[in-house]
Amino acid sequence: MQYFRLTQDPDFLEAPVFSDAIQKIDRRYTVPNEAHRINEHTVFRLSGKETPDFIDLLSRQLFLVTELLKQTFVLYLPKLQFKMVFLTHQDKKMQQTYYLPIFEHVECLSEQSIMTPDKSIVRQLVLQKALIPKKGLFRVKHSQETIIVARLDAAESILRRNFRGVKLERIQIE
Template sequence: MEYFRLRQDKDYLNAPIILDVIKQIQRRYVTPEDADKIAEITVFKLANHDKLDSLDLLDRQLFLLSRLLKDTVKLYVPKLVCKKVLLLNSAKKVQLLYYLPIFPGVDCISDQSIMTPDKSVVKKLVLKRAEIPKQAVFKVRHSHETIIIARLDAAESMMRRRFRGIKMHRVELE
């Protein structure tokens, strides 16, 4: 089976940038055990942009999905818990609704993965085949990055729907 890492396409230079993320949602609470510490709806201010690209996936500050992408992921993970995130820029009269998926983390990073010296960024991701769950979309446990993986069937489903702003990188397995 093949697996792909879901990432925001960095070619879109005008992606939404959220202000003051840490003040409202701490990354350590984005787990099923601590999901109740995150409000059902969180409102964030957007940085001022003259032009804003509407993307289906954001991963710079938080891993966020558009409604359509969330619905597609839920086809493969029906019990996925998501919290609403509203991005606002009142000066530009812009309002964007996204969803914060709360996946359990799976400890499946191989020692063959290449990371920065402080282990905060995974440069080359290699997964342990034996530790990969049967779930079609899952989160790899990592303390600094949100790493979401899609099995081939789920990745193909997303590609067929032509979502905007998603890059998929094939993941090596050991």
């Protein structure tokens, strides 16, 4: 089976950036048994003179998806929880709703993965085949990064819907 990492496409240079993500949503709480510690609705204020390009997937500060991508995720994980996030740009009088998916963390990261010296970023992702769950989408356990993986069928479903700003990178399996 083939698997793909879902990330924000770096070609979208005007994607929203918000500075206070860490203060408002602690990454440690983005698991089902701790999600109650995250507010049901969180507002992030955007700034800058440029008009933000509200793409379907944001993964730089937090892993956030639009309503349509959320619906695609639910096709593969019907019980997946989400927290609502509002990105507002007061100067431009714009707002976009995103959703923070609350995935179980799966320990399937291989020792063959290539990481930065401080192990904060996975440069080349390798998964252990025996530990991969039988789910269309899952999150790889990592202390610093949010790594969301799609099985081939889920990746194809995402590609068919022509989402903007979604990048799929094929993952090696050992």
